[in-house]
Amino acid sequence: MVLSILRPFFLGLYHVFKRTFTVKHPYETLKPPERHRGRLMLNMDRCIGCSSCVKICPNKALNLVEFNGRKLPQYNAGRCCFCVLCVDICPVLALSMTHEVEYSVYKKEDHIYPPDRFSQPPEPVKGKIVTVKTLDKKFGVKHG
Amino acid sequence: MKLSMGPQHPVTSHFRFILDVDGDAVLNFEWDVGYTHRGIEKIAENRIYVQNIPVVERINSYCDSIGTTLGYVEVVEELMDIQIPDRAKYLRVIAAELNRIASHLYAVSLVGISAGFETMLMWTINDRELILDLLVKLSGQRITYTYPTIGGVRWDMPDGFKEEALERLGYLEKRLEDYYRMMAWNRTFQMRFKNVGILKSSDAVGLGIVGPNLRASGVKVDVRKDEPYEVYDRFDFEVPTGKNGDSFDRASMRLKEIEQSIVILRQALKDIPNGPIKCSPKGSKVPPTAPRGEAYSRVESARGEFGYYLVSDGKSKPYRLKISTPSFRNLPALPFLCRNIPLGDIPVIFITFDYIPLDVDR
Amino acid sequence: MLGLSFVELIELFIKVLIFPGTLFSLLFSIIVIWFERKFLARMHLRIGPLHVGPFNRLGLFQPIADFLKLVQKEIITPSKANNFLYRLMPMLAAFLSALSIAFIPYALDPSGGYWVIFYTPLSLLVILVILTAKPFIMVGAGWAANNKYCTIGALRAAFQLLAYEIPIVLSLVGIVIVARSFDLAKIVEAQSSVWLIILQPIGFIVILIGMMAELLRRPFDIPLAEQEVVFGWPTEYTGVQFALVMVSEYFDLCVTASLITILFLGGWSGPAIPLLHDISPMLSGIFWFLLKMAVITVIIIMGRGVFPRLRIDQLLESGWTILIPFAIIQILITLATAQWWLPLIGG
Ligand code: SF4
Numbered sequence: 001m002v003l004s005i006l007r008p009f010f011l012g013l014y015h016v017f018k019r020t021f022t023v024k025h026p027y028e029t030l031k032p033p034e035r036h037r038g039r040l041m042l043n044m045d046r047c048i049g050c051s052s053c054v055k056i057c058p059n060k061a062l063n064l065v066e067f068n069g070r071k072l073p074q075y076n077a078g079r080c081c082f083c084v085l086c087v088d089i090c091p092v093l094a095l096s097m098t099h100e101v102e103y104s105v106y107k108k109e110d111h112i113y114p115p116d117r118f119s120q121p122p123e124p125v126k127g128k129i130v131t132v133k134t135l136d137k138k139f140g141v142k143h144g
Numbered sequence: 145m146k147l148s149m150g151p152q153h154p155v156t157s158h159f160r161f162i163l164d165v166d167g168d169a170v171l172n173f174e175w176d177v178g179y180t181h182r183g184i185e186k187i188a189e190n191r192i193y194v195q196n197i198p199v200v201e202r203i204n205s206y207c208d209s210i211g212t213t214l215g216y217v218e219v220v221e222e223l224m225d226i227q228i229p230d231r232a233k234y235l236r237v238i239a240a241e242l243n244r245i246a247s248h249l250y251a252v253s254l255v256g257i258s259a260g261f262e263t264m265l266m267w268t269i270n271d272r273e274l275i276l277d278l279l280v281k282l283s284g285q286r287i288t289y290t291y292p293t294i295g296g297v298r299w300d301m302p303d304g305f306k307e308e309a310l311e312r313l314g315y316l317e318k319r320l321e322d323y324y325r326m327m328a329w330n331r332t333f334q335m336r337f338k339n340v341g342i343l344k345s346s347d348a349v350g351l352g353i354v355g356p357n358l359r360a361s362g363v364k365v366d367v368r369k370d371e372p373y374e375v376y377d378r379f380d381f382e383v384p385t386g387k388n389g390d391s392f393d394r395a396s397m398r399l400k401e402i403e404q405s406i407v408i409l410r411q412a413l414k415d416i417p418n419g420p421i422k423c424s425p426k427g428s429k430v431p432p433t434a435p436r437g438e439a440y441s442r443v444e445s446a447r448g449e450f451g452y453y454l455v456s457d458g459k460s461k462p463y464r465l466k467i468s469t470p471s472f473r474n475l476p477a478l479p480f481l482c483r484n485i486p487l488g489d490i491p492v493i494f495i496t497f498d499y500i501p502l503d504v505d506r
Numbered sequence: 507m508l509g510l511s512f513v514e515l516i517e518l519f520i521k522v523l524i525f526p527g528t529l530f531s532l533l534f535s536i537i538v539i540w541f542e543r544k545f546l547a548r549m550h551l552r553i554g555p556l557h558v559g560p561f562n563r564l565g566l567f568q569p570i571a572d573f574l575k576l577v578q579k580e581i582i583t584p585s586k587a588n589n590f591l592y593r594l595m596p597m598l599a600a601f602l603s604a605l606s607i608a609f610i611p612y613a614l615d616p617s618g619g620y621w622v623i624f625y626t627p628l629s630l631l632v633i634l635v636i637l638t639a640k641p642f643i644m645v646g647a648g649w650a651a652n653n654k655y656c657t658i659g660a661l662r663a664a665f666q667l668l669a670y671e672i673p674i675v676l677s678l679v680g681i682v683i684v685a686r687s688f689d690l691a692k693i694v695e696a697q698s699s700v701w702l703i704i705l706q707p708i709g710f711i712v713i714l715i716g717m718m719a720e721l722l723r724r725p726f727d728i729p730l731a732e733q734e735v736v737f738g739w740p741t742e743y744t745g746v747q748f749a750l751v752m753v754s755e756y757f758d759l760c761v762t763a764s765l766i767t768i769l770f771l772g773g774w775s776g777p778a779i780p781l782l783h784d785i786s787p788m789l790s791g792i793f794w795f796l797l798k799m800a801v802i803t804v805i806i807i808m809g810r811g812v813f814p815r816l817r818i819d820q821l822l823e824s825g826w827t828i829l830i831p832f833a834i835i836q837i838l839i840t841l842a843t844a845q846w847w848l849p850l851i852g853g
């Protein structure tokens with residue numbers, strides 16, 4: 001009984017000296033895996049305006065708009081659920097997922113990406129890019 | 145004194161409990177659910193089959209979405225009579241078990257916090273992150289994966305996934321020891337959770353409890369064993385059961401199931417065959433419409449048994465999709481157990497059942 | 507003025523404003539709040555406070571920043587609250603907690619006497635009386651807020667504090683028997699050759715647990731249980747009132763840690779530290795006092811990291827059926843073994 005009270009005490013004390021798990025986000029960023037789904041991006045040169053992505057989207061996050069005399073999809077990041085059905089169905093591979101996740105805005109309207117903004121690549125992330133380096137039960141997890 | 149606990153309360157999430165309390169004793173318990181109702185069954189009638197995958201995923205979005213979507217794609221496949229390749233089945237099992245581990249770690253963290261044990265919360269959430277990392281590598285998302293699709297899975301394993309997964313599972317297995325030491329073998333924790341909310345096996349069956357909560361009461365029921373779907377019949381694993389059916393058993397059941405999931409994952413990663421991952425590339429073999437008829441599927445998600453009943457009238461959209469969710473089926477246990485107990489036991493009993501309000505309301 | 511000479515007046519000012527008084531207790535609260543957050547964060551494998559303060563990524567000034575934020579906030583009084591009591595209680599709580607510090611001797615005064623703000627030969631009793639007043643504040647505040655959670659929390663607090671005062675008082679009896687005085691300074695002097703923790707280990711454990719319960723620290727923070735009663739009796743407090751409640755909690759911690767140091771760990775006694783001793787022997791004593799206090803504080807804080815919270819009935823049961831018998835056993839042992847310990851304390 002005494003052991004079952006004292007053991008957590010020492011285990012807790014031991015963890016104080018372990019490595020912390022936290023990734024200090026603005027200074028360090030976890031490396032996004034290849035498939036990581038962030039905001040969508042359109043390749044304007046490839047798109048043929050077939051509207052199959054608009055039809056498959058379960059959330060009506062995409063709709064076709066007139067742009068420079070062409071029909072191109074416009075994207076509403078506020079509605080998107082990142083299911084990637086649109087990327088899969090596009091016949092000419094015009095849509096792709098970027099790794100951008102920090103696209104919060106103050107106004108709802110700013111979530112709408114007209115075709116020209118939709119086709120811009122995201123800004124590169126600031127800060128050091130880290131991954132899980134070592135997994136060690138004794139000293140904890142090391143990012144680096 | 146009537147005490148209305150929730151929906152804005154640190155522990156009840158989107159539920160509301162209406163308690164009759166006398167000092168520190170709870171005399172009567174009623175629940176009030178429905179704060180997160182989204183009408184998913186109705187939404188599903190207005191979407192084509194493939195669009196419904198991300199929709200039904202939202203039933204249970206932050207915990208066990210692979211288990212949820214798996215049931216849906218299975219029922220559609222049964223109706224369309226599609227045979228999926230072996231590798232896809234293995235990949236589904238791998239994703240589902242990884243997701244089960246993540247979900248159970250989350251449940252354990254909540255068990256810790258239900259008695260104010262912040263250390264347990266932080267540790268399990270940290271280690272869950274490692275599992276979620278694996279799932280991001282596999283599917284690209286942290287919680288809503290949309291990974292299984294009608295006719296297979298959407299992506300193959302990336303390079304180096306197998307080794308990384310095995311390494312992380314080994315680490316998690318070692319960490320489980322720490323969890324046992326800190327939580328299950330901790331005297332204070334035992335005082336707080338043992339002999340609280342005892343659900344006898346006869347009561348549990350009578351109330352229609354499912355999943356780990358039923359197994360904690362000593363009933364050995366697991367869809368993975370009883371009616372194996374995918375390739376669960378090829379793996380050698382145990383179904384852990386509890387003895388007393390109290391909160392302590394329900395909490396430690398989660399830790400035991402994580403162990404079994406690791407066992408399954410090791411086998412699955414070892415003998416996964418090569419081959420295609422979908423019926424055919426781009427899914428052209430999958431018909432856009434389902435034939436007229438009806439189908440039912442059961443899967444064992446982290447919280448228990450999911451049932452999908454699909455009726456099709458031959459069009460491209462389902463005629464009716466009825467979903468039976470585990471948390472909703474576990475709900476009758478709460479008023480049954482939460483009468484004439486101290487107020488302090490309410491969070492303990494509530495959290496050890498691992499309810500998720502999204503799943504209750506749909 | 508007050509019949510004091512100029513030097514005595516200056517000394518009194520230093521005592522009240524700097525060392526055992528205001529500045530020290532505030533600094534103690536700030537450092538302990540910071541340390542608690544950082545220490546628990548490390549136990550959780552987190553980093554804890556990070557940005558505020560001088561040293562890079564230490565977050566030393568985080569409690570000060572939090573306090574400034576709280577001060578700026580609007581004070582909201584619930585419409586059905588009893589206005590007078592509701593506003594009075596946090597101030598009274600902070601005042602009472604700070605009051606006990608006046609009676610605790612922290613070191614030997616170089617010019618004879620003790621380094622204490624107000625010397626009285628009955629200081630232990632006075633501190634106990636102040637301790638006993640705490641449940642009334644909690645019940646008053648909980649009742650005045652007119653909120654169900656506050657009321658339940660306040661009643662829980664009353665039950666808990668009353669139940670745990672008895673074992674504390676009982677084990678203090680053992681100490682008073684040994685020291686033959688209610689004077690904290692005399693108790694310290696009685697321990698010049700052997701600390702009381704060695705003579706009365708059971709009493710030490712009983713007082714440590716009892717004091718943790720009095721302070722509402724983690725395994726015993728039932729009146730504040732977030733998962734059950736939101737935040738117990740101070741649920742409705744906002745802004746500066748909440749800051750006062752928090753500060754009173756940490757003043758209490760300061761008093762408790764000092765008390766346990768004096769009662770069981772020999773107060774300021776300890777070998778002379780060369781450099782400090784050269785300046786003044788008093789500094790050496792203060793160093794030892796603070797060191798022992800820090801150890802006790804860490805032990806009290808650690809409970810929050812490693813134990814889940816108990817239930818109120820378990821708590822009361824263990825208070826009445828385990829701690830009280832143990833405290834009585836300790837008294838009996840102390841009385842029965844008098845011929846062995848009497849020579850040790852020079853009596
Ligand atoms: S990812 Fe899904 S929700 Fe987002 S635009 Fe594409 S189809 Fe629509």
Ligand code: SF4
Nearest residue numbers: 047048050051053090
């Ligand atoms: S992005 Fe692809 S699917 Fe969408 S309209 Fe353009 S070509 Fe068609």
